[in-house]
Amino acid sequence: MKKLILFFMSFLLLGIRQEVCSKVEDRIFYDAVRAEASGDLENAIILYEKVAKGTHSANLHGNLANLYFKLEKFGQAIINYRQALLLDPSNREIRENLSFALEVANVPKNQRVFSNYLNSESIDFWFILMAVIFWTGSLTFSYFYFAGCNRQKFFIPVSIWLLLLSFTTWAIYTSSGSQSMLKREMIAIEPIANDQNHSKLIQLRRFAGSGSSANAHVKPGESLWVYLKNDLSVRSHRSQDGLEWFLVHTSKDRKKGWIRSDEVKKIIP
Known part of the structure; x- marks a missing residue:
């Protein structure tokens, strides 16, 4: 019984601690927003970086990137745009800001980042698509085969099915390579x-x-x-x-x- 009470007390204290930490992070974040609005960019960066030690969001890293860009610290700006884009890959504004920062810094673009379909975030999509194509084709062809349909008519559909499977396998391989490269990538x-x-x-x-x-x-x-x-x-x-x-x-x-x-x-x- 004592162990059960201790367990619930620990769980309760953990929840309270997380809530307090969340409130502190929110307070620091809004302090950073106010510092940025007042033109104190250096202090805003310090406050945002404090928040970034405990939590990550596209909005947070996007704000940091914008501030570093204004101070012409392009390396810090680009890495924060990249991290923001990882958290929100469909964010067009962040993608355009990253592209502009790379242009201003005269840094070549990493084409893997700007490829929407074969980057590290797309690997789950290709796995799901391959599974759908495989099982749809397998069940469909099995049904018509055992139903006694003319087997000569199967050649073209089966060829297309195998071609689609080959393409999705290649896409998974390419996306997996992008994911491996991303884990090793650093920004100067x-x-x-x-x-x-x-x-x-x-x-x-x-x-x-x-x-x-x-x-x-x-x-x-x-x-x-x-x-x-x-x-x-x-x-x-x-x-x-x-x-x-x-x-x-x-x-x-x-x-x-x-x-x-x-x-x-x-x-x-």
Whole structure:
């Protein structure tokens, strides 16, 4: 009986805690909205980022992206637009804002993001469509086969059915590849203020260390993909000064090198 009472008390306290946290997040969010309306963009970003540590929404990340864009922090703007688009893929305004931010930042568009039908969010649709096509065709052809219909008339419908199954299989494979790439994708963000590199370009170094020379440069907002080890864990290294580094590459391996963890952000945290 005591255990049952303790269970219900714990459940009740958990619910109260979640409600309190939700109210606090709502208060901070509206404080951020007011700060933004008054023109205090830096403080609005700080408040929005606090909220983003506990919850995620397309509206929240969209607001953050707009503020970073106004401050010309295009890397931070682009990653927040990308995260907002993941949460609301059909939002046309966010998609157009992302496209404009990429254009202003002079960053090449990731075509996987702008493909509505073969991106990472469409894989469930293709699985369902393939199941519908498979079972509809199987049951229909089975019925007419056992009903004694002319089998020669089956050739064209069966060929079309198999072609549709092949197409949906290819779509699932492509969408699955997009999903795998998304999990590895990072966005380059602006160098920290005290960095010796005064340009807006971000260095990809030959080795994991601040003393290493640059192998290539990327722009804030550019997409990077982290290399994986044989066990599918991320290729990373912690240098003697305590900084974490990732081995990354750009699209089609045009550029590659080591980048500091504070110069990139993952699309999916």
